[in-house]
Amino acid sequence: MRKSFLFLDTITNKVDAKGRVSLPADYRTIVKELSTEIVCYRSLTAPCIEGCTEELLEKLAADIENSTDFFSEDQDDLTNLIFGDAKRFSFDSTGRIVLTEKLLKHAEITENAVFVGKGKKFQIWSEENWAKEEARIREKVKLSRPCLRIKENNND
Amino acid sequence: MRKSFLFLDTITNKVDAKGRVSLPADYRTIVKELSTEIVCYRSLTAPCIEGCTEELLEKLAADIENSTDFFSEDQDDLTNLIFGDAKRFSFDSTGRIVLTEKLLKHAEITENAVFVGKGKKFQIWSEENWAKEEARIREKVKLSRPCLRIKENNND
DNA sequence: CAAAATACCATGATATACCATATTCATATA
DNA sequence: TATATGAATATGGTATATCATGGTATTTTG
Numbered sequence: 592m593r594k595s596f597l598f599l600d601t602i603t604n605k606v607d608a609k610g611r612v613s614l615p616a617d618y619r620t621i622v623k624e625l626s627t628e629i630v631c632y633r634s635l636t637a638p639c640i641e642g643c644t645e646e647l648l649e650k651l652a653a654d655i656e657n658s659t660d661f662f663s664e665d666q667d668d669l670t671n672l673i674f675g676d677a678k679r680f681s682f683d684s685t686g687r688i689v690l691t692e693k694l695l696k697h698a699e700i701t702e703n704a705v706f707v708g709k710g711k712k713f714q715i716w717s718e719e720n721w722a723k724e725e726a727r728i729r730e731k732v733k734l735s736r737p738c739l740r741i742k743e744n745n746n747d
Numbered sequence: 748m749r750k751s752f753l754f755l756d757t758i759t760n761k762v763d764a765k766g767r768v769s770l771p772a773d774y775r776t777i778v779k780e781l782s783t784e785i786v787c788y789r790s791l792t793a794p795c796i797e798g799c800t801e802e803l804l805e806k807l808a809a810d811i812e813n814s815t816d817f818f819s820e821d822q823d824d825l826t827n828l829i830f831g832d833a834k835r836f837s838f839d840s841t842g843r844i845v846l847t848e849k850l851l852k853h854a855e856i857t858e859n860a861v862f863v864g865k866g867k868k869f870q871i872w873s874e875e876n877w878a879k880e881e882a883r884i885r886e887k888v889k890l891s892r893p894c895l896r897i898k899e900n901n902n903d
Numbered sequence: 904c905a906a907a908a909t910a911c912c913a914t915g916a917t918a919t920a921c922c923a924t925a926t927t928c929a930t931a932t933a
Numbered sequence: 934t935a936t937a938t939g940a941a942t943a944t945g946g947t948a949t950a951t952c953a954t955g956g957t958a959t960t961t962t963g
Contacts, residue, residue, distance in 0.1 A: 597805060709826045709830050732791060
């Protein structure tokens with residue numbers, strides 16, 4: 592039995608005329624093992640779709656309920672936006688989900704969808720936008736290596 | 748039951764046309780005992796592949812989830828880079844993993860892969876690049892021996 | 904009843920799991 | 934010290950299973 596459930600890797604799949612895309616097999620495994628569902632919404636900060644398990648959204652909701660003061664008012668507003676936008680996506684027997692027009696348009700996705708793992712979350716990009724975004728981030732990291740320390744210090 | 752699981756030693760194995768390499772037996776033992784998986788990604792700072800257990804990445808993901816807000820920009824960028832690039836590698840009954848073209852290219856690996864233990868993590872180098880890197884490190888240590896102290900004290 | 908959304912089937916490409924052989928390494932023995 | 938012996942590991946090859954994707958049937962909904 593696995594202990595960890597992380598969305599990893601970067602995988603490009605085709606989107607057909609109906610908006611159908613294969614959810615990467617690894618991602619499906621996580622959904623099955625946690626007996627949850629995938630939830631997607633428009634990213635608030637980038638031209639991409641953001642996704643996670645419904646389980647994670649439930650946790651977020653619980654956190655807000657239990658300790659309101661822990662979250663700033665701004666964050667509370669943002670969370671509202673996400674919950675309002677989020678939609679549940681279940682995949683069929685062949686492993687595909689059907690993305691909505693609204694989401695595809697926001698992410699400017701036409702032919703291909705690029706799934707990018709983010710640990711507990713993942714994103715879906717158009718090839719062009721992801722290429723730009725990855726370049727931007729790599730450039731940024733080159734200039735400020737200290738950020739990486741977070742990782743290095745994580746030993747025990 | 749063992750308490751510490753460190754990736755040690757330097758081992759060279761062949762990479763075949765499909766990118767298959769034997770994971771050093773010692774490394775396999777660690778993976779089995781922790782019932783986890785190996786995760787590899789391109790080093791952000793050197794021409795080599797970096798690897799660790801999925802367990803370690805899981806800790807990182809947990810830290811990110813807890814220590815910062817859901818919407819921090821830096822965290823967002825960093826998680827994209829690390830989790831988006833990282834890929835899970837499970838070994839078959841003979842102990843081999845199949846490295847991807849992307850990773851091999853980044854590390855300039857063709858014939859042989861050099862596994863270098865780094866404690867909680869390890870690296871995979873081409874023979875040429877590792878020779879250079881090792882020489883560089885040894886030279887650096889010669890010039891500033893005090894640094895070594897820091898390292899020695901770090902073990903427990 | 905028409906249109907759209909959803910579920911199922913078929914196929915080729917790709918990746919994975921397994922078997923067989925060679926090599927290395929450690930131990931024992933002369 | 935050199936050599937024999939056996940076990941563990943590494944490596945080459947091949948069969949098998951999985952996955953992505955195009956197409957079609959079936960159900961839902963207005």
